[in-house]
Amino acid sequence: MSTTHSGSPPRIGDLAILIGTTLGAAIALLVPGLPWIVEWAFGLPLLLVLPGYAIVSALFPTAPTPTLSKTGPDDSPGWSARVAIALVLSVVSVVIIGVGLSMLGSLALTPVVMALVTVTSAATLIAWIRRRRVEPGKRADIRSHIAAHTTPSQLGLSRNQALALGVAVLLLGAGTVAAGVIPPATTSYSEAALLSPDTGTALGMNGTVQFAAGEQNTVTLRLENHEGGAMTYGAVGVLQDVTSNGTVVESRELDRGRLIVADGETLHSERTVTPTRTEHRARLQYLVYTGPIPEDPTAENAALALRIWVEYDGSSP
Amino acid sequence: MSYQRLSGLLSIDDVDVSLAKLGLVVSVLLLGLRWFTSQAFLLVIPLAGVLGCGLYLVTNRNRTPTIATRMYEAPRDSSHSLSQTVAGYVPAGVFIGLTALVVSIHQLGMRTDLVYLLTGAIGVMIFGQLLFADTDRLSPGLVLVEIMAAALVLRLSALYATPGYVGVDIWTHATVFIDGIVRTGSLSPLAESKYLLAPFYHVFGAIGTLVFGSVRNGIYLSMGVLLPASALFIYATGRFILTPRWALLATAFYTFSDQFIRWGMHIIPTSLGLVFFLAVVYATMRVYDADAERWAIALLFISSIAVVFTHQVSTVITLLLLGVATVVATMMVLSGGGATPSGWLRKAVTFAAVFASTLAVTLSSWAVAPFSGGSRFLFRELAVFRELIVQNAGFLNLASEGPGTSMSIGGASGGATLLTALVPYIELVGFAILLAATIVGGLHMLHWNGGPDVTATFLLTVSGLFVVVFGLPLFGVRAHLPGRWIAFMYAPMVLMGALGLSYLSRTGSRRTVLVVFLLVALGYPTTMVVAEKATLDSPAFDDQFKRFAYTESELAAVDTIHDINPPMTTATIATDHPYYTLFDRYGGYGSSAVTLELGAHGPVGTNALVYRDYQASGPATFDRADADAPAHLPDSVESTVCPADWNVVYANTDAKLCTAPAAEGAS
Secondary structure: OOOOOOOOOOOOHHHHHHHHHHHHHHHHHHOOOOOHHHHHHHHHHHHHOHHHHHHHHHHOOEOOOOOOOOOOOOOOOOHHHHHHHHHHHHHHHHHHHHHHHHHOOOOOHHHHHHHHHHHHHHHHHHHHHHHHOOOHHHEOOHHHHHHHOOOOOOOOOOHHHHHHHHHHHHHHHHHHHHHHHOOOOOOOEEEEEEEOOOOOOEOOOOOOEEEOOOOOEEEEEEEEEEOOOOEEEEEEEEEEEEOOOOOEEEEEEEEEEEEEEOOOOEEEEEEEEOOOOOOOEEEEEEEEEOOOOOOOOOOOOOOEEEEEEEEEOOOOO | OOHHHHHHHOOOOOHHHHHHHHHHHHHHHHHHHHHOOOOOHHHHHHHHHHHHHHHHHHHHHHOOOOOOOOOOOOOOOHHHOOOHHHHHHHHHHHHHHHHHHHHHHHHHOOOOHHHHHHHHHHHHHHHHHHHHOOHHHOOHHHHHHHHHHHHHHHHHHHHHHOOOOOOOOHHHHHHHHHHHHHHHOOOHHHOOOHHHHOOHHHHHHHHHHHHHOOHHHHHHOOHHHHHHHOOHHHHHHHOOOOOHHHHHHHHHHHHOOHHHHHHHHOOOHHHHHHHHHHHHHHHHHHHHHOOOOHHHHHHHHHHHHHHHOOOHHHHHHHHHHHHHHHHHHHHHHHOOOOOOHHHHHHHHHHHHHHHHHHHHHHHHHHHHOEOHHHOEHHHHHHHHHHHHHHHOOOOOOOHHHOHHHHOEEEOOOOOOOHHHHHHHHHOOHHHHHHHHHHHHHHHHHOOOOOOHHHHHHHHHHHHHHHHHHHHHHHOOOOOOOHHHHHHHHHHHHHHHHHHHHHHHHHHOOHHHHHHHHHHHHHHHHHHHOOOHHHOOOOOOOOOOOOOOOOOHHHHHHHHHHHHHOOHHHOOOEEEOEOHHHHHHHOOOOHHHEEEOEEEOOEEEOOOEEEEEOHHHHOOOEEEEOOOOOOOOOOOOHHHHHOOOOOEEEEEEOOEEEEEOOOOOOOO
C-alpha cells in the first residue's frame, strides 16, 4: 500500500517492514528450536537498529532537506546522521530496559524481547501518525533514498563496473556466510596431568610424593583429547635414578599402556607402579605418545612428558 | 631583531601564519628532547609539527577564507585524478579485497603478514578513491558503505578467528560480570565494583548473551558491530563543515586508526563509552550549527548521561568537551553573539545545563560507586592522583624508562638491528600523518569563516586532550590512563585533518598536493593497521610487541590447571606477563596469580608456575627477583623458567605446570 498522491493513504512501506521485522524477531527469539542463523538474523537488528529507527522515524517524519548554507532550525538530520542516531537510541533503549529488569532481578530473554517489541511498536505507531500529517512527497522513507542513490549513474559507474560491484558484494556475502558455517581452522592438542588418586588434584601439591618401595603405588594419569578425532594414546611410566647434579644413572620402565580417548573427552586412568629403591633421588616420568610408542621412549621423543620427584617411605634415598 | 620585523613575522592579522611560524620553531626546539630520552613520540610529534607547519607556510599564499565549505569543492586538477576506468572498478576491488580478507583469516586461523598487507591494500583503495577520484566519479553513499564494510570485516573476522577474547580487562568483564548478570538476572555480580553505577556495557553485553546464546557472541554481535558502525557519527559531524568527500576522508581516517581498531577488538566499557562520546560530538556540532533544537539538546543530554553510566574515563573526556563548548558559547554571548545573540544565549544555556547536569550525575554516582577495599571510587581516585603528583611527578619521568622497566626481564627481542630500531617509528607514521594534517587544519581554522565557535571548540578540545595524553605523562602522571584517551582525541583530529587536506587541495601546488596525497593514501592505512594497539591479537612485529590473545591450548591450560590446582589450594601461581592476567581474571586465581620472579638461579617466590612456549618465542616478560638476577633471558628459556629439578605435573602442546620439589629428606 503506497502512493504519493495528495490525500491518499500514507506510505508506510518502511514502517511496515519495521513492524514485520520486530514481530519476526519476537518469534525467532522466543520460539524454541529455530536455527541459530535465524535467531541471529533477527536478533542483531532488534538490538541495534529497530528500536532506534522507530524512535528516529517518530522524531523526524519528514525526509532530510539538505541546504546550501548552515543548517537551519527546520532542517532535519541527513540519513547518515539518522542511522547513527538510531544506533545510539537502540542501545539506550536496550540498556534502560535491561537495567530496569536487572533491578527487579528479572533480566531474561522473554521480558527483554517483549519490552523491546513494545517500545518499537509504540514508536512505530507514533511515526505512522506523524507521517500522515506530512505531505506525501516529503515523508521520510529510507527505501526511497536508497533506491534513488543506487542506480549505476548515481554511483558514477558504467554498466560493467556496476556489475562487477554487484558480483563483488555477493562474493563478500557468500564468503561471510561460508566463514560462519564452515568450522574455522583450529589447532589440535592433547593434555596430560598426573593427579593424586585420593584428592584428584595435581600430584605433589601438598608435599612430596611418597612411594613404598617394592609395593604397588597408584597415580592417576589424566588425558584430555582435542585432536579432532578419537585417539589411542601410548603411556609409558619410567622411574629414573638421578644424581644430585641431574645425571640420570638408570631408567626402569614400570608401566606401559594404550589408552583410548574420544575427541573432546577426558580419561582418568589409575596407573599402578611398583618402584624398587634407587641409589640416588628417584624421579617418576610419564611419557605420552599420540602415535606408536618408540623402541626407546624418552622425554625428547614423547608428545607430552610429565615428571615428579618421589621419596620412599621410611627413609630418604 | 627589531620590533617592526618581529611584529611583521608574527602579525595578529595573520594569526594563522604567525602561529605556523612559531609552531615550526617550537617543533624544531622540541626535537632537542631527544638528547634526554629515546621515547619515539618525542621525535614523531615534533617532526609532525615541522611537517604540518611547514606545509601550511608554503601553501598559505593561495589561501582564502572558504565560504560554505560543506558544499564547496574546488575544481580538481585532473592530472592527478584516477582514470574513469580505474575509479569505477575500485569499489569492486574493495569488496573483493574484503572477501579475500574473510577467507584468508578463516583459513589461516589468525591475522598474518599477508592479512595485514591485504588490509593495508583495502585501505589504500578507499583512501585512493577519496583523494584521487573526480567528484563526478565519487559516490559518497557507496564509499561510506565501503568504509563501514571494511570497518566491520576487519574487526569481526579477526575477533572470530581468535580463541577466547582479545585483551586483558575483557576477561573480567565477560567471564565474571556479564556471565554473572546473565546467570543471576540482576546486577548483583557488580555489587562490589565501580561498574555498579556504570552498568550499561555489562547490561548490553548480558542482553546480547541472552539473544545470541553465549557471552562471546553477545559482546561481538552487539558492541562488536556497534563500535565500527559508530564511525557514521564522524561522517555526520564532518558534514557540518566539509563536503562529502572530505567528511568521508575523516571517516576513513577514523575507521583505519590504530586506537579505533583497538577498541573494536578489545571490547570493554571504553568501547561503548567511545560510541556515546561520538554522539556527543555530533550533537554538540548540531547545536552549534542550528539553533539548539529540542531533539539535538535531548540527544546531547542522553548521550552525555549514557557516558556517565558506561565508563569513567570516557566521562571525564566528555565533561572536558562539554566544558569547552560551554566556555565557547558563553564567550560568544559575552562578545555580543554576532547576528544571532538570542540564539547564542540559548546555546550557552544548553551547554551549561548539560555540562552541569552531567557533572552532577558524575560526582554523585562516583561518590557512591563501590571500589576495592570498601572505599568509594571518587575518593579513591582523588587519593591516587594526590599521591602520584606528590611522589612520582618529575619532568621526563616516563613509563618506559621508569624504575619498573629495569626490574623486568624479557620483552622485545631481535637484537639491535635496523628493523628493531625503526619499528617504534614505523608504527607511528600513521599518527604523524594524522597529526600533521590536523595541524594544517587547525591553522586553517584560524583563517576560515567556518565560525569562531567551531574553531575554538575544536582547537581547545584537541589541544586539551593532547596535553592530557602526551603532556602529563612527561611529568610521570599516568594514573588517568592516557592511552585510553587517544581514540577520543582522534575524533576531532580526523575532522581537522580532513579539513587540512581539503585546504591543501585548494591552495597547494600540483606537485605538493600529489606528494601529500600519495603519502596519506599509501602511508596512513598501511601503518595504522599494523601498529601495536591495532594488532593486540596478533602483532605484526611479533618479536617487539606482546600478544594479548591466547591459543586454544593456552586457554585449555588455564581451565585444566584450575581443576587440578584449584585457586584456594595454592599460595601463588606465577607465569609471564600477560599470561598471568588470564589466571587472575579467567582462572579465578585473583591476586594469587602473579608475574614470575626470576633470580640468579631460577624461579623464586612461588611453588607453582606455568611455562608456555610463547615465553621462548615472543616478548613475554618476567620480573627480576633482585639485582643479581640476569638482565636478559638466556637462550634456553624453558630450562630457566621450569628447571630440570622441578616437577611437571601438567602439560599440553603449548604450556606446562611446574611445581617446586620438596627439599630432599623433607616429608
